[in-house]
Amino acid sequence: MGGIDDILAANEAYAENFQHERLVGRAAKGLAILTCIDCRIDPLALGGLALGDVKVVRxxxxxxxxxxxxxxxxxxxxxxxxxxxxxxxxxxxxxxxTETQMRDIIKMSSSIDVSELKIRTINNQEDALVDAVRKLRSNPHLKEGCSVHGGIYDVDSGRIKIIEA
Ligand SMILES: [Zn+2]
Structure with missing residues (x-):
């Protein structure tokens, strides 16, 4: 499956019953979530959120x-x-x-040399998260009063473990 015909067919059905025309572009719950592109993560369901509630950056x-x-x-x-x-x-x-392991995996599966590609693997996930929370909290451009929190979502239990409250 390479094209998007199946998606367009489903979109027809979706648009037939569309009921979100009155939503605004602001986050109704005042929340933004920065998470991974991983398809096991449902950013709305995991926090009891609905369309219009949250900005999601992935x-x-x-x-x-x-x-x-x-x-x-x-x-x-x-x-x-x-x-x-x-x-x-x-x-x-x-x-x-590691970056080297990722490059090897890509090279082996596709024969494409990605030695010039910056992979940006994460060495220690918890440390990186703590750093990110603190860095964003101290960002001088962030709106005053905006709180920043850090958690790790468990794809096996559905639970969020808070690392930086
Ligand atoms: Zn991920």
């Missing part, structure tokens, strides 16, 4: 980088976000291998 490993920082800072000023949860997860591929 990247491989839930990393606080230049892009995600940019999005979260803007969300704090423009989209009613006053609390941010940084939420990496257990068994994350980004925290389970």
């Amino acid at each position: 990247n491989a490993g839930a990393q606080l980088d230049e892009n995600s920082t940019h999005d979260l800072v803007l969300a704090s000023h423009l989209l009613d976000v006053n609390r941010i949860l940084i939420l990496p997860h257990t068994r994350c591929a980004m925290a389970s291998a």
Whole structure:
């Protein structure tokens, strides 16, 4: 399956019964979540949230980088976000291998040389999370009063373990 015909067919059905036309672009629960792209994570369901409640920023490993920082800072000023949860997860591929191992895996499966690609693996997930929370809290551009929290989502139990309250 390479195309997106199945997605477009499903979208037809979705649009037939569309009921969210009155939603606004601000986060109704004042929340933003930075999490991983992992498909085991449902950012709405895990916190009892609905469409319109939360801004979700995702990247491989839930990393606080230049892009995600940019999005979260803007969300704090423009989209009613006053609390941010940084939420990496257990068994994350980004925290389970070294850059060299990842490059080897890609090379072996595709024969494509990615030695120039910055993989950005995470050495110690908890340490990285604590660093990210503290770094974002001290970001001078973040809206005053916006709280930053850090937890690790367990993909086997569905529970969030708070690392930085
Ligand atoms: Zn992940």
